[in-house]
Amino acid sequence: MTGPLDIVILGLSLSSSWGNGHATTYRALIGGLHAEGHRVLFLERDVPWYAAHRDLPDPGFCQLVHYSDIDEMIENHADRIKAADAVIIGSYVPSGVSVIDRIAALKPRRLCFYDIDTPVTLAKLDRGDEEYLARRQLATFDACFSFSGGEVLARLERRYGARKAIALYCSVDASRYQATGEPFRWDFGYLGTYSSDRQPTLERLLVEPARQLPHLSFVVAGPQYPGDIDWPANVERIEHLPPADHPSFYSRQRFTLNVTRSDMIAAGWSPSVRLFEAAACGTPIISDDWRGLEELFADGQAIIIAKGSDHVIDALTKISPEGRRALASAARATVLERHTGEVRARELAAALRELPEDGVNDSRPQPQSISA
Structure with missing residues (x-):
């Protein structure tokens, strides 16, 4: 297969970045695909919480279509799905198990899964939680593209039955993310939606330093933080x-x-898109520690890996x-060389x-019962 690709992506959201990290990941990747000459149709479930916060309602780099239910989506786009060079279904797609089964039944030429939440997905499957992906479905895909690399890829194939697991880290649109030249307003900041498993680290690495350094200015940006958090005055x-x-x-x-979220720390090799965005903007990063981070950014040279509040204060x-x-x-x-949307x-x-081009294969390998 040569020449430009025709790709259909079914993802959580492209139009709204509100409360999710998927939109910016898809925007950088699809923008890169567009720059490389490929064609993309993005199918997004029309849900009220994203409809009320759409910050990219009409992307210029792909066709974006909202659908209200699965039947409507299949009826309107079955021909395009079957003709596409590849169909990619993302993690956290609403009614994802049903979507995967219905798309697989159309036997697209190549069917793939893009897990932007791989450690979370695997933890959910281990608990029997099949919110957006059933364990049996992993062997349906010609390839499982994973937000996480390293040891996670072997686990996907050996323990969960994925035919082919491939690392596809998030990336950044370097044409949008670059230094603006504005004067400093804050000494230290954080951008991220509230998460109960991240909050203790945020308390340790930002809130506690803010208390000990009242003469410096700090900022936390992101939705869904509980109203009872005791933020210092600075x-x-x-x-x-x-x-x-x-x-x-x-x-x-x-x-x-x-x-980093706890499931991603446990898995390792799971860089956040915020890492690449901040680096592309020329802002030095202080990060919590996890396996694989130093393979992306050298500690003390391209990043500061903090074990506790004292490291941050220093x-x-x-x-x-x-x-x-x-x-x-x-x-x-590092980011411009390895982690832009065009590279990805x-x-x-x-x-x-x-990947083979003969449609969804009904000969599905069974997951092996071995430890990770």
Whole structure:
């Protein structure tokens, strides 16, 4: 298979970044696919919470269609799904198990899964939670593209029965995410939706330093934080920050914080899109620790890996402006070389071209009963 690809993607959301990290991931990837000459149809379930917060209602880099139910989606797009070079279904798609079964029944030429939540997905499957993916369905896909790499890929194939597991990390649109040149407003900040498993780390790595450094300014941006959190007076809160405002937000921080969900820490090799966005904007990053992070950014050279609040306080008070700029420059160079939407699009297209083209295979390998 040569030439431009015709790809259909069914994902959680492309139009709204409210309360999810999927939209920015899809935007960078599909923007990269568009730049590489490929054609994409994105099918998104029309749900009220995203409809009320659409910050990209009409993307110029793909066709975006909202559907109200599965029957309508199949009726209107079955021909395109069957003719496409590849169909990719994402994690957390509403009624995902039914969507996967209905799409598989159409026997597309290549059927793939893109898990932007791989560690969360595997933890859910281990609990018998099949909210958006049934364990039996992993062997249905010609390939499972995974937000997580490293050891997770072997687990997907050996324990869960995936035919082919391929790392497809998130990425950043480097044409949108770059330094704005604005003066600093905050010494340290964080961008992320509230998550109960991330909150203790946020408390340790940002809130506690804010209490100990009352002369510095801090910020936390993101929705769904409970009203009873005791934020120090020098921590500014921003309820929601649309992607268009992310570069300005990062550019106005001397340092920014990356916090990882517990399932992703346990799995390792699961970089957040926020890492790549901040680095592309030239903002030095302080991050919690997890396996695989130093394979992406060298500790002390392109990132500061903090074990506790003392490490954060040291970084905020002892790293010189020259040291801060050196950290930022090294991280940005890494992202521009390895983690842009165009790079990821080329990786995806190459992987799709290597897959067989004979439709969904009914000969499904059974998951092996072995430990991870």
